[in-house]
Amino acid sequence: MFFSPYSKARKRLNQILSEIIRERKEKRLVEKDLLGHLLNFKDEKGETLSEDQIADNITEDQIADNIIGILFAAQDTTASFITWILKFLHDDPKLLEAVKAEQKAIYESNNGGKERLTWAQTRKMTLTYRVLLEGLRMASIISFTFREAVVDVEYKGYLIPKGWKVMPLFRNIHHNPEFFSDPHDFDPSRFEVAPKPNTFMPFGNGVHACPGNELAKLEALILIHHLVTKFRWEVVGSESGIQYGPFPVPQQGLPARFWKQSSCP
Numbered sequence: 169m170f171f172s173p174y175s176k177a178r179k180r181l182n183q184i185l186s187e188i189i190r191e192r193k194e195k196r197l198v199e200k201d202l203l204g205h206l207l208n209f210k211d212e213k214g215e216t217l218s219e220d221q222i223a224d225n226i227t228e229d230q231i232a233d234n235i236i237g238i239l240f241a242a243q244d245t246t247a248s249f250i251t252w253i254l255k256f257l258h259d260d261p262k263l264l265e266a267v268k269a270e271q272k273a274i275y276e277s278n279n280g281g282k283e284r285l286t287w288a289q290t291r292k293m294t295l296t297y298r299v300l301l302e303g304l305r306m307a308s309i310i311s312f313t314f315r316e317a318v319v320d321v322e323y324k325g326y327l328i329p330k331g332w333k334v335m336p337l338f339r340n341i342h343h344n345p346e347f348f349s350d351p352h353d354f355d356p357s358r359f360e361v362a363p364k365p366n367t368f369m370p371f372g373n374g375v376h377a378c379p380g381n382e383l384a385k386l387e388a389l390i391l392i393h394h395l396v397t398k399f400r401w402e403v404v405g406s407e408s409g410i411q412y413g414p415f416p417v418p419q420q421g422l423p424a425r426f427w428k429q430s431s432c433p
């Protein structure tokens with residue numbers, strides 16, 4: 169059961185958050201972060217989520233729940249995504265060289281990294297961006313989601329009655345050769361052409377699509393920029409296969425050694 173260590177960690181996170189909430193309330197601290205927004209949220213009657221004395225614990229639990237939900241949604245997904253990108257680049261030295269060349273040109277135009285990487289530059293990382301999209305397709309970090317049919321739906325001759333749960337399998341869609349030729353090959357060039365609508369949904373779709381979509385890709389672009397311009401890395405003892413915990417990562421993780429460019433052997 170992969171849930172038990174998570175339950176323990178969750179309890180600990182709940183405690184940490186309760187302490188932070190208590191401290192902020194005692195000191196009347198108004199922070200502008202997510203917790204601050206939830207603590208100071210006012211409904212249409214002007215009441216905050218945590219003002220209601222009777223339901224105080226419930227609302228605090230709900231606030232903690234939301235924070236932990238976002239930590240969970242944001243942290244391990246992005247870590248898993250970046251791990252796969254490093255593996256795919258490591259496994260394809262030619263592609264890695266091409267990505268390095270793209271990033272080196274930006275690095276040089278920033279006076280050898282002395283000036284900061286800009287937002288505009290992150291918008292021009294064409295090849296690196298395609299590597300990210302292909303990584304998201306191949307790894308399909310979130311393999312599926314749940315929805316409920318709110319009305320009777322007829323789909324390809326089948327009736328999905330109102331109230332039935334539906335489970336779209338992103339991984340299967342992303343690995344379907346009808347939509348992506350040779351789907352098990354890592355080939356960023358396939359994204360030179362936009363995929364057909366609703367065939368590429370690494371961040372889901374509709375009202376509950378991932379709000380962290382752009383943030384996760386931006387983090388990966390920034391990390392790759394610094395990594396390939398300043399470091400070299402070598403995977404040690406890589407094994408083929410996928411391990412779920414619950415998000416997919418390469419079997420046994422991706423043990424790797426990193427060197428700063430100046431001290432490369």
Ligand code: HEM
Pocket residue numbers: 237238241242243245246249309310313314369370371372373374375376377378379380381383384
């Ligand atoms: C590579 C990284 C990420 C992947 C692959 C990913 C993927 C997804 C997917 C597939 C969903 C479900 C959408 C649906 O059911 O249709 C989702 C939901 C969500 N994600 Fe992400 N996500 C990533 C990073 C992030 C980050 C960085 C954040 C926050 C900073 C975040 C916050 C959320 C939240 C709050 C939801 C729930 C949205 C809702 O139910 O309305 N995710 N994500």
